[in-house]
Amino acid sequence: MKFTLSWLKEHLETEASLTEVLEALTRVGLEVEGVENPAERLAGFRVARVLTAERHPQADKLQVLSVDFGEGPLQVVCGAPNARAGLVGVLGLPGAVVPANGMTLKVAAVRGVESNGMMCSTRELELGEDHDGIIELPADAPVGTAFADYAGLDDPVIDVSITPNRQDCMGVRGIARDLAAAGLGTLKPLDAVVADLPAIVPQGAGPDVRTDDAAGCPAFYGQVVRGVKNGPSPDWLQQRLKAVGQKPISALVDITNFVMFGLGRPLHVYDMAKLSGGLVARKAKDGETVLALNGKSYTLTDSMTVIADDAAVHDIGGIMGGEHSGCSDDTTDVLIECAYFDPEHIARTGQKLLLTSDARTRFERGVDPEFLEDGLAIATRLVLALCGGTPSEVTRSGTPPKVGAVVGYDPALAETLGGLAVPATQQVEILERLGFTVQPLDGNGDPVDLGGGFEAFRVTAPSWRRDIDGPADIVEEVIRIAGIDNVPSTPLPRTPGVATPTATPEQKLERRMRRTAAARGLNEAITWSFLPEAQAEVFGGGAWTLANPISEDMKVMRPSLLPGLLAAAERNLKRGATSVRLFEVGRRYLADKERLTLGVVLAGSKAARGWQGGKAQPFTAFDAKAEALALLEAAGAPVANLQVMGEAGAAYHPGQSATLRLGPKNVLASFGMVHPSVLKAFDLDGAVAAVEIHLDALPAKKANGFTRPAFTPPALQAVTRDFAFLVPTALAAGDLVRTVKGADKATIVDARLFDVFTGQGVPEGQKSLAVEVTLQPGEKSFTDADLKALADKIVAAAAKLGAALRG
Numbered sequence: 001m002k003f004t005l006s007w008l009k010e011h012l013e014t015e016a017s018l019t020e021v022l023e024a025l026t027r028v029g030l031e032v033e034g035v036e037n038p039a040e041r042l043a044g045f046r047v048a049r050v051l052t053a054e055r056h057p058q059a060d061k062l063q064v065l066s067v068d069f070g071e072g073p074l075q076v077v078c079g080a081p082n083a084r085a086g087l088v089g090v091l092g093l094p095g096a097v098v099p100a101n102g103m104t105l106k107v108a109a110v111r112g113v114e115s116n117g118m119m120c121s122t123r124e125l126e127l128g129e130d131h132d133g134i135i136e137l138p139a140d141a142p143v144g145t146a147f148a149d150y151a152g153l154d155d156p157v158i159d160v161s162i163t164p165n166r167q168d169c170m171g172v173r174g175i176a177r178d179l180a181a182a183g184l185g186t187l188k189p190l191d192a193v194v195a196d197l198p199a200i201v202p203q204g205a206g207p208d209v210r211t212d213d214a215a216g217c218p219a220f221y222g223q224v225v226r227g228v229k230n231g232p233s234p235d236w237l238q239q240r241l242k243a244v245g246q247k248p249i250s251a252l253v254d255i256t257n258f259v260m261f262g263l264g265r266p267l268h269v270y271d272m273a274k275l276s277g278g279l280v281a282r283k284a285k286d287g288e289t290v291l292a293l294n295g296k297s298y299t300l301t302d303s304m305t306v307i308a309d310d311a312a313v314h315d316i317g318g319i320m321g322g323e324h325s326g327c328s329d330d331t332t333d334v335l336i337e338c339a340y341f342d343p344e345h346i347a348r349t350g351q352k353l354l355l356t357s358d359a360r361t362r363f364e365r366g367v368d369p370e371f372l373e374d375g376l377a378i379a380t381r382l383v384l385a386l387c388g389g390t391p392s393e394v395t396r397s398g399t400p401p402k403v404g405a406v407v408g409y410d411p412a413l414a415e416t417l418g419g420l421a422v423p424a425t426q427q428v429e430i431l432e433r434l435g436f437t438v439q440p441l442d443g444n445g446d447p448v449d450l451g452g453g454f455e456a457f458r459v460t461a462p463s464w465r466r467d468i469d470g471p472a473d474i475v476e477e478v479i480r481i482a483g484i485d486n487v488p489s490t491p492l493p494r495t496p497g498v499a500t501p502t503a504t505p506e507q508k509l510e511r512r513m514r515r516t517a518a519a520r521g522l523n524e525a526i527t528w529s530f531l532p533e534a535q536a537e538v539f540g541g542g543a544w545t546l547a548n549p550i551s552e553d554m555k556v557m558r559p560s561l562l563p564g565l566l567a568a569a570e571r572n573l574k575r576g577a578t579s580v581r582l583f584e585v586g587r588r589y590l591a592d593k594e595r596l597t598l599g600v601v602l603a604g605s606k607a608a609r610g611w612q613g614g615k616a617q618p619f620t621a622f623d624a625k626a627e628a629l630a631l632l633e634a635a636g637a638p639v640a641n642l643q644v645m646g647e648a649g650a651a652y653h654p655g656q657s658a659t660l661r662l663g664p665k666n667v668l669a670s671f672g673m674v675h676p677s678v679l680k681a682f683d684l685d686g687a688v689a690a691v692e693i694h695l696d697a698l699p700a701k702k703a704n705g706f707t708r709p710a711f712t713p714p715a716l717q718a719v720t721r722d723f724a725f726l727v728p729t730a731l732a733a734g735d736l737v738r739t740v741k742g743a744d745k746a747t748i749v750d751a752r753l754f755d756v757f758t759g760q761g762v763p764e765g766q767k768s769l770a771v772e773v774t775l776q777p778g779e780k781s782f783t784d785a786d787l788k789a790l791a792d793k794i795v796a797a798a799a800k801l802g803a804a805l806r807g
Contacts, residue, residue, distance in 0.1 A: 001162045002244040003172045004155045007262065011176035011193060014185025018156050024184045029480045030169060031161040038155070038243070039148035042125065044096025044105075046070065047137060047145045050087045050119075058111040065119065067091055070144020077115035082133035090125065090135045090147045092118045099126040127151075127242075152236075157243050165467040167365035171264025174464065181433035181481050190374065197381035206395030207335050208278025216305030216345040217281035217317055219400040221372050223380050224272065226333045228252070228389040237386075252327045252334060255382045257358075264464075265338070265367060265375035266359035268307075268315060269383075272333035274325045277310030281317060281339060281397075288313050292320045292355070304349045305341060318346045318363040319355055336383065338376035340369045340400045343466075351548060369400035370463035403466050408441075409457045409474045417472060418479040419487045425450065428457070430481045431474070435462035506596065509635060509695060510585050513598050516634035520627065522583040522600060527564025529586070530554035535563045538681045539651050543591040557589035561599030562651065562690055566674070566682045569603040573684070578616070579604040585695075600627050600691035603684065621656045624671040624689035628660060631691070637668055637698055640750075644734040651678050652690070662699065669693040716777045718749070721787070723794060724770045725803040726762065733769055736801060740771055743797035744790055750774040768806050 005018060016024070022032050048069040056062035056077065063083050065076045069091050076091065092098060094117055096105050101124075107116050122128035122135055125147075141150060148154050160175070168174040173190075180187035209222035232238070233254040241248050241257055248254050256267040270279070284300035290313040291297050298316065300306060307315035314322040318341030327334060347364040350356060373394075380391050411424040422430075428438045428450060439447050440454030448454050461468035468474070479487065503511075514524060532553045536542040542556035549555040558564065561584050569580045580603040587594040602623055605616040625644075633639045641662060648657035648670040657672020674688040727736060733753045741751040755770035762768050775782065775790060782790075795805055 001170060001175070002157055002159045003175065003261070004157050004240065004243045006155045007172050007240060007243075008158075008176055008179075011173045011188055011262075012179055012185045013188055014179070016184050020184065021179065022158070024179050024182050025158070025160055025175070027480075027483060027485065028178050028182050029163075029484075030166075030175060030178065032158065033161050034159045036157045036159075038153045038157070039146075041097070041099045042146075042148040042153060044093050045120065045125065045147040046091050046093065047141050047143055047147055047150050048089060048091035048119075049143050050083060050085055050089070053083055053085050056111060056113060058113070062111065064113055067117075067119070068143055069093070074116045075114060076117050076119060077110040077113055078119045078134065080119060080121070080134040082136065083119060086139075087134075088137040088139055088141045088143070090120045090137070092120050098124055100124045152239065155243065164365060167362065167367065167466065168264065168464040170362045170365060170367075171260070172262045174264055177433075177435065178481075181430060187433075194378055194381060196385075197378070198384045200377060200380055200384070200391050202393045203390050204392045206393040209280070209335075209337070209395050210278065210397040211281040211339075213282050213305050214398060216283065216342050217339055217398070218342065219340040219369070219372055219396070219398040220279075220281045221338045221376050221394060221396050222279065223336050223338075223376055223394045224333065224392040225336065225380060225383050225387075225389040226272075226392070228332060228334055228383060228387040230327055230329055230331045230387055233386060250327060250329065251386045252331065252383065255379060255386065258382070259375065259379050260358060260362065263371070263375060263378065264362060265371055266318070266362050267375065267379050268321050268337045268359075269327055270314065270321075270325045270335040270337065271327050271331045272335055273331070275309045275314070275335070276312075279307055279309055279314070279335065279337070281305060281307055284313065290314070290316060291323045292316060293323055293326060294320065295323070298353050298355065301352065303345075304352070305345055307337065307339075316349065316353070316355070317341055319350055319353075319360045320357050334383070334389075336376060336379050338372050338379065340367065340372060366466040368464035369403055372400055403463050404461045405468050405470075407459045407461070407468065407471055407474055409459045409471050410455075411457060413471055413475050414478050414482075418475045419490065420479055420482060422478055422482050424454075426482070427478050430478055431459060434477060434481070435464070436460065436474075436477075437462075509698075510596070512634060513585055513631060513693075513695065516631060517583040517585075517598070517600070520630060522581045522627075525565060525568050525582045525584045527561070527568060527584060527586075528554060529558055529589070531556045531558045531563050535567070535681070538678050539563060540649075542589070544589050559590065560588050560651070560692065561586055561597050562601065562674075562692065563682075565599050565601040565690075566678070566684065566688070569601050569688065570682050570684050573604055577604060578608065579606065596695040598631060598691075598693040598695055600624070600631075600693075602627070602689040604686070618687045619689040620687075621653075621658075621672045621689060624673070624691050625658075628669045628671040628691045628693060631693055632660065632668060632698075635693070635695065635698055638662065642668065643738060644732070648672050651675055666697055667694060668697050714776055716781055719775045719777070719782055719787070721773050721775065721791065722754075722770060723773060723791075723798075724755075724768055724806040725798055726766045726806045727769055727798075727801065727803040729758075729765055729767050731801060731803070736769055736798060736803060737771060739797050739801055740773060740794050743793045747775050747777075747790060748773060748794075749776045762806075769803075 025032050046069045048067045050065050051068050051073055052066040053063045056064055062077055062079050065078050066073045067076050092105050094106050105117055119134040121131045123131040162169050177187050207222045207224045209220050211217045211220040230250050230252050233248055233251040237254050237258060238248040241254055244261055246257050252269050256269055260266045283302050284304045284306045286302050288300045289297050305317035306313045307317055314325040341363045343364045343366045346360055350360045411427050415421040431438050437460040439458040440450050441456045441458055442448045443455050459474055533556050536556040536559060539560045542559050544557040546555055565582050565584055568582055572580045583600045585598050588597050602619040606619050607617050609616045629639055642660045644658050645661050646658055648659050653673040653675050659667050660669040661667050671691045674690050679688055737751050737753055741748055751771055751773045754772050757768040
């Protein structure tokens with residue numbers, strides 16, 4: 001919501017400076033997003049008079065001007081067709097920055113003639129679209145005066161962020177009311193603000209308007225003004241609308257925008273000559289269409305409220321008017337519509353049509369239903385003042401809803417709930433300045449005077465505050481006006497002794513995984529939980545698509561953590577990073593539930609090139625496997641029992657990826673090289689390794705308290721034996737190791753692969769796998785017979801896989 005300081009002071013009687021206004025806005029909860037003073041952009045531009053204008057000796061379309069800017073004449077080269085002696089315009093001096101293009105003016109030669117600045121057009125100063133010639137000011141404009149001061153542009157524009165519950169602050173007057181309640185001045189009576197406007201003297205019956213949709217449009221008021229003369233609105237109105245980002249259109253349209261931004265009351269004006277019969281607010285018929293003022297056609301459904309005449313739909317009720325009945329320079333008779341539209345209906349219609357407007361923003365938050373009469377009267381008076389004409393009577397159809405919650409309120413809640421002790425009398429003053437009605441009550445609930453032993457209040461919210469629902473809302477109003485910065489910082493009471501740990505096992509696991517990943521040199525990334533639909537499709541598609549996303553790039557809930565990490569890796573690599581090691585702990589969103597996951601992406605070079613002769617080495621699938629095993633071990637997974645199996649998924653490179661499983665079905669992690677097609681989708685060059693650890697699939701730990709089991713090393717020395725097996729080439733080494741280890745679970749404590757060989761001496765279609773087996777004796781040392789028996793068991797177990805001892 002934007003407004004100028006002068007516009008604010010039309011409603012607020014105050015001597016406060018801009019700094020004080022900004023501090024007060026923040027203090028009452030209206031966050032200031034920015035302040036811009038147009039005068040600062042126009043520093044260096046002066047009112048100047050052209051003394052002489054001579055043809056440029058080297059160019060027929062240029063003139064050499066002698067310009068007086070209050071400090072003596074300057075020579076300026078100008079190509080504007082309207083430049084002439086005696087013209088008063090705007091001169092940009094050397095050093096000034098042209099707002100339209102950011103160019104810094106300086107003394108320069110133009111076709112061999114020195115020019116000391118520039119005579120400016122309206123477009124160059126971003127004050128309009130006219131660029132056919134330089135600005136022409138009245139002959140009596142004070143030469144030498146700063147143009148911003150002369151044009152009244154030294155008026156700061158304040159941009160505040162309005163939260164959805166503060167519909168009353170969607171107009172300048174509502175903001176002024178808050179500042180007045182905060183003690184920054186006095187809110188001017190509305191009658192005083194519009195006192196200079198002509199009074200309404202109705203002549204003739206009101207227009208034929210009615211509402212047939214009590215749910216969508218409970219109240220529809222209308223008034224006709226005949227004999228108007230439409231055209232450009234006056235400079236003061238155009239300047240005010242431009243300051244808040246609105247393009248002036250015509251006096252009639254600008255009036256509706258002025259009332260909307262100033263008073264928070266959207267209106268619409270119809271050209272009577274373009275209507276067929278009366279206007280009715282009704283439900284649309286399925287398939288009806290309307291050409292809106294934005295130039296687009298919309299197909300309507302029977303859940304939407306429209307304004308129509310006997311022939312067609314002219315308005316998407318409360319959101320946007322239609323082009324067919326809009327006002328033009330030829331308009332002579334107008335119908336001013338002032339209606340109340342239901343917020344929920346407006347929101348649903350806007351979402352279905354994907355149509356936003358300033359009117360929708362206000363109606364779906366909830367405008368003041370009791371401001372129909374005054375809003376229509378102010379708009380009519382402005383039309384009479386700027387366009388002339390004769391007003392009719394007002395036609396009123398329907399009844400606006402009764403709003404303004406009545407809340408029983410204990411003033412002690414300000415301290416017990418809000419943390420700030422505010423005297424009851426001060427609370428009453430705050431609430432009344434905000435427009436609330438406060439009635440003190442005795443212990444029996446009967447009204448009493450404020451000084452007469454009250455125990456509670458009956459607080460009635462004003463009609464413009466539909467967000468007030470209970471005592472907590474009253475506390476919020478009191479505390480924010482009294483000053484939330486005055487609330488003391490009070491620590492919560494702490495139970496004596498050591499506090500009981502409150503972190504859940506899942507939270508502890510997340511912390512442990514973050515510490516471990518960081519200790520291994522990985523950098524934590526926090527990426528969006530939403531993805532573009534195209535990125536989700538690369539990973540099998542998302543199970544959940546948002547109906548009302550922030551943007552198209554945040555439409556699908558992520559099915560994997562890898563898309564966000566790959567996108568982050570791509571950004572870092574393109575900004576010069578040579579090695580990217582990222583991890584993230586978060587949730588992926590599957591059809592059944594959210595699943596806690598840890599994702600890792602390794603991109604770029606594993607190690608930098610060096611003078612020792614080493615080249616920059618890319619990451620491999622084994623680097624990903626090492627990270628997966630280390631992280632799983634930190635998570636408490638039984639790493640020694642994990643099985644390495646395939647089927648890592650379509651996002652991984654086949655043959656260069658695998659899964660780590662605890663049993664055939666329980667997948668704890670996927671790791672390996674990312675598939676080239678996925679890399680292409682994320683615009684990544686080179687090899688990229690990745691890991692996904694499914695933390696929710698980890699086996700639950702038994703509760704053993706805080707103590708570790710005692711370390712009991714075996715009494716006897718372990719024995720190792722090496723076995724070299726000839727196996728089929730297709731046999732996975734992990735399968736052989738797992739089979740060997742299971743040959744005698746009581747004695748074999750470990751088995752590991754230490755050599756793979758193919759070549760001379762190994763038959764074609766086979767390979768040699770060498771396995772080191774660790775045997776642990778129990779109560780007595782192994783004999784040769786024991787070792788022979790164990791070796792036979794190992795060989796027999798391996799034979800089931802087609803393995804045979806290598807001769």
